[in-house]
Amino acid sequence: MTAVEVNFDGLVGPTHNYAGLGPGNLASQRSRASVSDPRSAALEGLAKMRRMLRLGVPQGVLPPHERPDTGALRRMGFAGDDAAVLADAARRAPDVLAACASASAMWAANAATVRPGGDGPDGLVHVVPANLVAALHRSLEAGTTTRVLRRLLPDAVVHDPLPPSTGTGDEGAANHTRLCAEYGGPAVHVFVHGIEGDRQVTRFRPRQTLAASRAVARLMDLPGQAVVHVLQAPEAIDAGAFHNDVVAVGDRDVLLAHERAFAGGAADVARIAAAVEARCGVPLRAVVVREAEIPLGDAVRSYLFNSQLVRAGDGRTVLVAPAEVREVRSVAAWVAAAVADPAIPVDAVEVVDVRQSMRNGGGPACLRLRVVLTDAERARLASGALVDEARLDALEDWVRAHHRDRLTPGDLADPALLEESRTALDELTAMLGLGAVYPFQR
Ligand code: SUG
Numbered sequence: 476m477t478a479v480e481v482n483f484d485g486l487v488g489p490t491h492n493y494a495g496l497g498p499g500n501l502a503s504q505r506s507r508a509s510v511s512d513p514r515s516a517a518l519e520g521l522a523k524m525r526r527m528l529r530l531g532v533p534q535g536v537l538p539p540h541e542r543p544d545t546g547a548l549r550r551m552g553f554a555g556d557d558a559a560v561l562a563d564a565a566r567r568a569p570d571v572l573a574a575c576a577s578a579s580a581m582w583a584a585n586a587a588t589v590r591p592g593g594d595g596p597d598g599l600v601h602v603v604p605a606n607l608v609a610a611l612h613r614s615l616e617a618g619t620t621t622r623v624l625r626r627l628l629p630d631a632v633v634h635d636p637l638p639p640s641t642g643t644g645d646e647g648a649a650n651h652t653r654l655c656a657e658y659g660g661p662a663v664h665v666f667v668h669g670i671e672g673d674r675q676v677t678r679f680r681p682r683q684t685l686a687a688s689r690a691v692a693r694l695m696d697l698p699g700q701a702v703v704h705v706l707q708a709p710e711a712i713d714a715g716a717f718h719n720d721v722v723a724v725g726d727r728d729v730l731l732a733h734e735r736a737f738a739g740g741a742a743d744v745a746r747i748a749a750a751v752e753a754r755c756g757v758p759l760r761a762v763v764v765r766e767a768e769i770p771l772g773d774a775v776r777s778y779l780f781n782s783q784l785v786r787a788g789d790g791r792t793v794l795v796a797p798a799e800v801r802e803v804r805s806v807a808a809w810v811a812a813a814v815a816d817p818a819i820p821v822d823a824v825e826v827v828d829v830r831q832s833m834r835n836g837g838g839p840a841c842l843r844l845r846v847v848l849t850d851a852e853r854a855r856l857a858s859g860a861l862v863d864e865a866r867l868d869a870l871e872d873w874v875r876a877h878h879r880d881r882l883t884p885g886d887l888a889d890p891a892l893l894e895e896s897r898t899a900l901d902e903l904t905a906m907l908g909l910g911a912v913y914p915f916q917r
Pocket residue numbers: 492493494495496497498500503504577579582584585613649717718720721835836837838840841842
């Protein structure tokens with residue numbers, strides 16, 4: 476069956492800010508309390524989408540969530556009208572307000588894990604929205620994400636998120652890679668987790684649990700031979716790889732990973748390769764980057780492995796990398812050599828500037844959710860879900876009309892920001908043909 480991979484990017488919301496909220500996320504910690512620029516953040520995201528479109532990769536969008544989440548603030552004891560809730564939270568619990576104001580739904584790789592229709596017996600696309608229980612600000616995303624995905628993909632089976640508990644922490648596609656010969660053919664799903672049971676050996680608390688990965692694979696009704704579970708290397712988590720997509724990326728039969736990404740090292744890569752060969756009938760083209768070439772710290776600082784590895788419309792394999800790869804010497808050297816090296820299956824590298832997102836630990840790959848769809852499935856998407864150049868122009872206008880170019884932590888309590896945000900989202904849901912998805916619209 477022919478199918479293509481559609482990238483759905485999270486649109487950056489009007490409250491994009493730096494609150495140091497990401498557990499184990501070094502960039503987010505470093506940026507804490509600095510001034511953000513939501514308008515540039517959103518425009519950078521749209522510019523990246525335009526680059527993808529021009530590469531011939533179908534592109535969709537996911538809307539931001541309603542923030543600050545006054546419903547969540549009320550559930551945590553702040554009362555009165557919206558302005559009173561915001562003011563009281565700012566005074567008594569600024570960290571809680573920051574969590575409820577985060578625009579973190581922009582990192583769509585954490586929205587869900589997706590199984591293409593062809594990968595299971597019922598022939599339907601399956602989606603498991605992530606519960607994101609590792610941090611308050613992200614756990615607030617699950618409900619709206621589930622509603623949005625149900626609207627967006629009316630024919631898909633969109634499951635409920637896994638029950639929320641520390642033992643079932645699920646961070647979505649950031650820890651999942653689907654490998655195959657062709658998008659529409661048989662595939663192997665690689666699920667990467669940071670912790671098995673409750674024996675934590677890392678300094679930073681791992682976010683994805685084996686129990687969650689197993690549950691997601693079960694919900695997706697994947698045959699045993701199509702699933703490989705891999706444990707993250709503890710040193711990768713402690714170096715800042717809070718999600719596996721900070722140290723590994725795959726596309727079709729290509730896997731690009733740092734040698735210190737997986738606990739089992741070469742043995743894990745061999746297990747993945749054996750599964751791909753058996754199930755997909757092709758050898759895995761694995762590119763394992765050695766510590767001697769790129770030290771783990773440089774990999775995390777540059778987010779090289781958080782590049783999007785995509786099949787361009789002309790068939791080339793393109794690595795869409797963050798601009799920071801040029802700024803870290805070992806990485807810049809590797810990238811320059813990679814394109815010329817016939818042993819590395821990357822035909823071109825395109826550099827994109829997503830600095831506003833990067834300062835919160837979100838690179839190009841964090842901003843997108845990959846959904847493999849057939850033509851028929853694509854035709855059934857919500858009307859405005861896919862973008863073309865004209866729609867991107869309209870979304871840029873929308874950003875310029877609604878997003879501020881400067882936001883400080885103190886601004887999060889401004890009732891005008893909440894109003895601006897709601898006005899923006901109301902307009903956006905109409906543009907995307909999503910109907911009412913936010914609490915303030917119901
Ligand atoms: O969960 N940052 C996000 C970044 C997510 C990146 N996604 C992937 N790797 N796929 C996180 O840590 C920071 C928000 C703040 O600090 O204000 C944050 O949540």
